[in-house]
Amino acid sequence: MADIKVAAYICKGCGLGERLDTDALVKIAQKDGKVPLAKSHDFLCNADGVAMIKNDIANEGVTHIMIGACSRRAKTEAFFFPENAVARANLREGVVWIRPDTEEARETTQDMAEDYIRMGCAEVKAMTAPGGNTNTGTSKTLLVVGGGVTGMTTAIEASKTGYSVVLVEKSGELGGWAGKLYKRTPVHEPFKSPADTGVADLASQVMGDSNIKVYLNATIAKTDGAPGRFVVDIATESGATHTEDIGAIVQATGFTLYDMNKLPELGGGKSPNVIDQAGLEALAKAAAAGDGIIRRPSDNQPVKSVVFVQCAGQRDPTGTHLSYCSGFCCNASIKQAMYFKDTNPGVDTTIIYTDLRTPGNGEDFYRSAQEKGVIFTKGKVAEVVPNGNTSTVKFNDLILGDTDASMVDVDLVVLATGQVANSGINIDALTKPQVEGQEGEPSAVGTVEVKPISILNLTYRQGPDVPQLKQGFTDSHFICFPYETRRTGIYTAGPVRRPMDIAQAREDATGAALKAIQALENAELGRAAHPRSGDLSFPKVRLEGCTQCKRCTVECPFGAIDEDEKRFPVFNESRCRRCGTCMGACPVRVISFENYSVNTVGAQIKAVDIPDEFSEKPRILILACENDAYPALDMAGMSRNEYSAFVRIIPIRCLGSVNTIWITDALNAGYDGVMLMGCKSGDEYQCHFVKGSELGRVRMSKIDDTLKTLNLESERVRDLEVAITDIERVPDMINKYAAELVAVGPSPFKGF
Amino acid sequence: MSANTALAEKYRNNFLKEIEEQVEMGDWVKMCMQCGVCSGSCPTNFQSAWEHPPQELFMMIRAGKREEVLTSSSMWNCTSCYNCIVRCPRKLPITHIMHGIAEYAHRLGMAPKMQPTRFFSGLFWKNCTHTGRVNELKLSMGLYFKDGLGAGIKEGMKMKDVAIGLLKAKRLNPFELFGGHKCKDQKGIQAMLKKAYEIERSRKAAKMAG
Ligand code: SF4
Ligand code: SF4
Ligand code: SF4
Ligand code: SF4
Numbered sequence: 001m002a003d004i005k006v007a008a009y010i011c012k013g014c015g016l017g018e019r020l021d022t023d024a025l026v027k028i029a030q031k032d033g034k035v036p037l038a039k040s041h042d043f044l045c046n047a048d049g050v051a052m053i054k055n056d057i058a059n060e061g062v063t064h065i066m067i068g069a070c071s072r073r074a075k076t077e078a079f080f081f082p083e084n085a086v087a088r089a090n091l092r093e094g095v096v097w098i099r100p101d102t103e104e105a106r107e108t109t110q111d112m113a114e115d116y117i118r119m120g121c122a123e124v125k126a127m128t129a130p131g132g133n134t135n136t137g138t139s140k141t142l143l144v145v146g147g148g149v150t151g152m153t154t155a156i157e158a159s160k161t162g163y164s165v166v167l168v169e170k171s172g173e174l175g176g177w178a179g180k181l182y183k184r185t186p187v188h189e190p191f192k193s194p195a196d197t198g199v200a201d202l203a204s205q206v207m208g209d210s211n212i213k214v215y216l217n218a219t220i221a222k223t224d225g226a227p228g229r230f231v232v233d234i235a236t237e238s239g240a241t242h243t244e245d246i247g248a249i250v251q252a253t254g255f256t257l258y259d260m261n262k263l264p265e266l267g268g269g270k271s272p273n274v275i276d277q278a279g280l281e282a283l284a285k286a287a288a289a290g291d292g293i294i295r296r297p298s299d300n301q302p303v304k305s306v307v308f309v310q311c312a313g314q315r316d317p318t319g320t321h322l323s324y325c326s327g328f329c330c331n332a333s334i335k336q337a338m339y340f341k342d343t344n345p346g347v348d349t350t351i352i353y354t355d356l357r358t359p360g361n362g363e364d365f366y367r368s369a370q371e372k373g374v375i376f377t378k379g380k381v382a383e384v385v386p387n388g389n390t391s392t393v394k395f396n397d398l399i400l401g402d403t404d405a406s407m408v409d410v411d412l413v414v415l416a417t418g419q420v421a422n423s424g425i426n427i428d429a430l431t432k433p434q435v436e437g438q439e440g441e442p443s444a445v446g447t448v449e450v451k452p453i454s455i456l457n458l459t460y461r462q463g464p465d466v467p468q469l470k471q472g473f474t475d476s477h478f479i480c481f482p483y484e485t486r487r488t489g490i491y492t493a494g495p496v497r498r499p500m501d502i503a504q505a506r507e508d509a510t511g512a513a514l515k516a517i518q519a520l521e522n523a524e525l526g527r528a529a530h531p532r533s534g535d536l537s538f539p540k541v542r543l544e545g546c547t548q549c550k551r552c553t554v555e556c557p558f559g560a561i562d563e564d565e566k567r568f569p570v571f572n573e574s575r576c577r578r579c580g581t582c583m584g585a586c587p588v589r590v591i592s593f594e595n596y597s598v599n600t601v602g603a604q605i606k607a608v609d610i611p612d613e614f615s616e617k618p619r620i621l622i623l624a625c626e627n628d629a630y631p632a633l634d635m636a637g638m639s640r641n642e643y644s645a646f647v648r649i650i651p652i653r654c655l656g657s658v659n660t661i662w663i664t665d666a667l668n669a670g671y672d673g674v675m676l677m678g679c680k681s682g683d684e685y686q687c688h689f690v691k692g693s694e695l696g697r698v699r700m701s702k703i704d705d706t707l708k709t710l711n712l713e714s715e716r717v718r719d720l721e722v723a724i725t726d727i728e729r730v731p732d733m734i735n736k737y738a739a740e741l742v743a744v745g746p747s748p749f750k751g752f
Numbered sequence: 753m754s755a756n757t758a759l760a761e762k763y764r765n766n767f768l769k770e771i772e773e774q775v776e777m778g779d780w781v782k783m784c785m786q787c788g789v790c791s792g793s794c795p796t797n798f799q800s801a802w803e804h805p806p807q808e809l810f811m812m813i814r815a816g817k818r819e820e821v822l823t824s825s826s827m828w829n830c831t832s833c834y835n836c837i838v839r840c841p842r843k844l845p846i847t848h849i850m851h852g853i854a855e856y857a858h859r860l861g862m863a864p865k866m867q868p869t870r871f872f873s874g875l876f877w878k879n880c881t882h883t884g885r886v887n888e889l890k891l892s893m894g895l896y897f898k899d900g901l902g903a904g905i906k907e908g909m910k911m912k913d914v915a916i917g918l919l920k921a922k923r924l925n926p927f928e929l930f931g932g933h934k935c936k937d938q939k940g941i942q943a944m945l946k947k948a949y950e951i952e953r954s955r956k957a958a959k960m961a962g
Contacts, residue, residue: 356785367842370783375768375814378786399786399811 004085006124007037007062008117009053011044011069011091019096020113025068028114032607033121037062044069045078057084064127066120068113071634072651085127085595089113089120090649093637098731099645108617108645115608115648122607126599130537133526133573137229139247140524141166142516145220145455148176149502150252150494152202153509154516159211163517166244167206168215168234174203176254178502182284182339185331187503191364193342194335197502215242223249224459226560226574227489228523247520248489250512251466251474253455255419255495258313258322266312266415271386272297274413276312277332284339292343296411298389303411305348306340307393308333309381310356312415324471326418328501330357333416334369341372350375350407352395379405384413419499421472423492424455427463458487462559466490470683473498477690481530483512486558486690488529488575489519523574531577531627531688532653537593538573539582545590552582552591557656557691579689580657584696589659598659601650605662608648610670613746618672620738622649623658627688629677629722629730636731643731644738647675655679656692660699663717664706670750673715673741675734676700677722686723715744756860759960760818767818774959776852780844784810790836790846802826806836806846809853822862827854828869859956871898881945884935889928 008029010022022040029038037060041049044067056062064085069075072088079086091113099109142158144151147169155165173179183194206212217237224231230246260268260276267274273296275283280294287294293302310330313321330353337349351374358366370376379395390409397405454464466485469475474492476484483491493512494505519529528535541552546568553561553569560575561582569582583591589598601623611617624630630651636643652658655678666674679687681694703717718737722730759770771778784807791805804812804826812821830850837847854870857863863870875894880886896911897904908915918924935941 366785367783370785373782375782376785377814378811397811397815399808400815400817402815405815 004063004125005037005061006033006035006064006066006121007053007056007060008033008035008039008066008068008121009044009049010038010040010117011049011067012040013043013045014070014092015096016069016091017042019099019101019109020091021110024110025091025113025117028117029066029068029121032114032118032609033066035066035121045075050078053079053081057081063129064124066117066124068117068120071637073631073634083129085124085129087120087124087127089116090634091116093634094649097637097640098643100642105645111609111617112645112648118607118609119604119648119650122603123600126597126603128594130535130594132536133538135573136524136526137226137245137247137574138524139228139230139245140164140520141244141246142513142520143168143230143232143244143246143249144252145249146176146252146254146494146496147171147174147206147214147216148252148254148494148505149178149199149202150254150505150509151176151250152206153506154250154252154493154513155212156202156205156209157510157513158517159209161513161517163211163247165212166215166232166234166246167212168218168220170217170219172217174206174214174216175199177278179203180278180285181281182288183335184502185328185335185362186365187361190368191361192368194338220456222459223456226523226572227519227529228574230489247523248516249456249491250509250516251455251485251490251492251496252494252509252512253422253424253496255421255499258417258420260312260415260417262321263313263415263417265383266309266381267384267386267391267413268312268415270384271391273389273391273411274384274386274415276415276417277329277336280336280339280412280414284336287339287343294340294343294412296389301389301411303340303347305407305410306337306350306412306414307391307407307410308337308349308351308414308416309384309393310351310353310416312381312417314416314418315354322418322420322471324418324499325357326499327357328499329416329418331362331365331501333414334358334362334365334374336414337369337374338372341369341374345373348375349373350377352377352379352381352393354378354380354398419495421468421474421496422455423468423472423474423496424453424465425463426468426472427465428467456490458559459562460487460559461553461562462556466492475690477688479686480688481515483508483515484530488558488560488577489516489523491516491519526573528576528578532579535578537578537595538576539571539578539580539591539593541569541571542590542592543568545588547588549587551585551587555581555585555656555691555695557581557689557695577689578653579692580653581689581692581695584654584657584659584699586659589661596653596657598661601652601659601662602665604650605666605671606669608669608671610750613750618646618738618741618746619670620644620647620673620675620734620741621666621671622647622675622677622734623652623655623662624649624677625655625679625693625722626651626653628679628686628724629726632722632724632726632730635724635727639727641728641731643734646672646738647734654687654689654692655696655700656687656689656694658696658700660703660706663700663703664710667707667710667712667716667747668749670747672744672747673737674717675737676717676719677730678719680721680723710749712747713744715740716747754861755960756862759860767816767821768814770818771813771853771856775849775856777845777848778852780849781810781813783842784844785842786811787841789839789841790844793835793839794830795833795835796829796831802829806850809850821853822857822860823864824857825864825867827851827857828863828867830854866898868895868898871895881941883932884938884941885933887928887932889924889926890932893929 010025012022026038026040029035066087068089068091070092071090095113099105141164144155144167155167158165178197179199181197184197186195215234218234221235222233232244232246234242283294296303315325340347340349378399379397381395383394385392391413393407395405396403458464466487467475476482491512493508548567558577560572562570564570678693687693788807791807827850879891896907
């Protein structure tokens with residue numbers, strides 16, 4: 001390694017100069033931090049302060065910079081030195097803003113600041129400036145899988161932005177589900193009548209666009225590589241395979257209607273006159289091609305009465321059918337009722353619903369249907385009994401409290417069944433047992449059965465399709481990165497991601513197209529996609545030390561690590577999101593980043609001064625997730641919410657990156673307690689790395705054994721869920737924990 | 753065939769259509785979205801609990817419950833407070849519809865005969881159109897004796913302190929029982945009302961005939 005020269009800079013602005021003894025901090029940096037160059041400045045982030053640092057870099061040969069000022073989340077533009085390793089000691093949000101400005105607090109506040117200086121100096125020495133991943137690809141072509149409204153919109157939007165697109169559609173024509181519709185729910189003023197689907201127009205745009213290459217009757221035989229350098233084999237009907245170089249992928253494979261044959265009590269599959277919404281669209285299309293009259297399938301007589309059964313096999317609390325609301329079917333039934341009323345107001349149309357869900361302008365559409373004479377009855381349909389050419393619909397009238405209500409002589413019954421995602425193979429069902437170290441549990445109640453056909457045929461070690469979350473919909477970070485899957489550079493859009501209607505699908509498509517473009521651009525530059533977008537660091541592995549335990553390859557939430565034939569891990573840097581989960585998982589600690597490693601954190605833990613047990617100054621280590629907990633702590637500072645002066649906080653990339661050695665080291669060093677602050681995990685996760693906090697927690701659940709071997713109380717380690725909004729709660733948690741530890745007593749490891 | 757059976761026959765399964773065509777503002781019934789705000793807002797519904805609050809009446813109409821709706825006492829309980837109209841998110845003129853349905857039921861002879869507000873409405877109308885002025889004494893006596901002599905005396909005794917108070921304050925003149933005061937042009941009033949009746953009757957007859 002080349003020679004390093006570390007410099008420490010202490011800022012006196014923002015009240016730091018008044019509240020802290022900055023001269024003492026400079027001395028600490030020199031003496032304990034052992035940096036050859038340490039200075040203070042009245043206002044470090046201003047032009048003069050920054051110029052001072054730049055001058056030291058240019059003329060003093062400074063390579064490593066430790067800045068003792070505000071939080072690492074503040075002033076990132078001023079303190080931007082891409083060629084250098086930089087560490088930040090958080091003296092403002094992390095010290096003076098969370099401590100009272102009183103004489104008696106002065107000493108402990110100064111202690112805190114001094115420790116952060118020691119930690120910053122130790123951290124920066126363990127770092128190198130990240131150089132960026134060089135294993136990149138340059139393909140700027142987008143692959144769109146699925147030629148429905150979502151897929152076509154994605155292709156058109158990407159093409160408009162100047163990127164070339166390969167679109168693969170499994171059927172013989174573009175249009176997907178929307179192509180089968182007679183008309184669509186209106187999306188423009190006055191929201192009163194069904195509108196043209198617009199599918200023909202979209203399809204001709206796609207076909208006429210020289211930037212878009214369309215494969216019909218085609219599927220993906222193989223997807224290999226990483227963002228920027230995917231190699232995709234496309235199998236066509238003729239048996240020929242075409243290979244395309246792809247930068248990023250948008251999967252828009254849509255949905256299938258829930259099978260109405262699973263609803264025999266509602267007459268599904270029992271009579272040709274009981275149909276689903278797709279069935280009615282087909283009848284309406286046939287009618288429009290003929291005399292305009294929708295006919296009863298059993299005997300071709302004109303339909304005089306029709307009943308729509310909402311939520312058929314949906315919102316089912318029993319776990320037998322879909323548990324969710326598909327969101328589009330209320331409006332779809334209203335639209336379909338209008339197919340009848342608009343041609344013949346004399347047809348009796350009744351919609352039986354429990355809750356009519358028509359958000360936004362759907363309300364106008366609903367009102368228009370009422371004006372047209374569609375009858376809305378609030379009730380729950382219990383049974384549809386077909387009898388010859390008609391049916392009897394038995395329902396519980398929820399307004400009139402009539403449990404035996406019924407409608408007789410109904411010509412046609414339309415079941416509003418919901419959307420089931422076309423998401424390919426549920427790979428989590430394959431990998432989960434390995435992660436949790438137990439045998440595969442039976443699939444959860446209400447899950448849609450595993451669909452056997454893979455869509456992407458990824459060659460990834462973790463399975464051929466993108467992971468799913470619940471009910472077969474693909475996993476995405478619902479709150480922050482909705483189109484993101486757990487496979488970098490692969491995005492899902494439309495109803496494969498969550499149930500939605502055409503308008504939402506088009507919005508999704510546009511969003512996903514732009515995210516995919518970002519991903520392939522970042523990949524070419526060797527930079528991370530979000531949440532660490534622009535990050536140039538990436539995991540490096542010292543293979544000589546690897547024991548082939550496979551933990552990293554199994555745990556990586558993003559499927560970035562494959563295995564070679566000797567079963568060593570193979571990192572695909574462009575697929576990596578830089579969460580550090582692999583680093584946390586590795587039992588022999590051979591995985592590290594240039595600016596984040598077992599050493600950068602370990603050195604900080606060791607740099608803290610641990611007063612002896614008689615000083616009544618306990619020390620609590622906090623490992624705080626940089627995405628949520630750390631900002632919450634910073635914001636607590638901004639709101640001047642005070643917390644204990646005995647904590648020392650280290651930001652971590654993700655709870656998943658926490659290596660148990662840090663905790664063992666901290667306890668051995670005499671810390672009285674360790675708090676781990678990470679995002680919520682489980683189905684309702686908020687973790688930016690999706691599975692990171694969950695995997696971290698699984699790992700930490702074994703910490704009790706460590707505590708036992710050390711003969712320590714279980715209170716010494718605390719795992720906490722912290723959200724970015726916990727600005728009030730987090731100081732409270734800290735103070736409570738600090739009080740609890742006083743009761744437990746000082747760590748017996750102090751002074752060793 | 754009575755008016756009722758004739759109309760029932762005419763609209764057979766479509767009571768909603770009947771209400772739309774026959775009841776004042778009845779064409780609004782289909783626009784109700786069953787939110788229940790009207791029922792929750794109605795002060796009389798809280799007092800004595802209507803048999804069927806407005807929301808439910810509208811649903812019954814759509815469900816074709818003709819007999820139950822028209823013989824119901826519910827809409828007769830409406831005091832025209834207009835709370836529901838103000839609050840209905842769908843802007844239904846509920847108060848007017850309540851009176852419209854009541855009036856239609858009355859027209860068909862299906863309204864509950866001794867329902868107090870219905871009975872009082874009739875009494876009031878007869879009382880004030882007779883002389884052109886309301887005779888308060890006769891009006892209240894009429895209401896007291898609605899359910900027969902015994903009940904009337906009992907009701908009257910309950911109110912005797914009030915009556916004595918009114919007498920003392922010269923707010924009640926016992927001689928009003930014998931004729932009472934009248935308006936100046938009694939004949940003119942009668943003629944006006946007769947004309948209005950005729951106009952109304954022919955309008956409704958035309959409607960009922962379709
Ligand atoms: S949109 Fe309507 S019909 Fe569809 S599941 Fe939701 S509530 Fe039921
Ligand atoms: S675990 Fe995280 S840091 Fe490691 S390879 Fe996977 S995405 Fe990258
Ligand atoms: S408030 Fe209006 S919309 Fe709601 S139930 Fe009453 S009449 Fe219907
Ligand atoms: S106007 Fe009539 S129905 Fe409406 S709230 Fe008042 S009393 Fe009830």
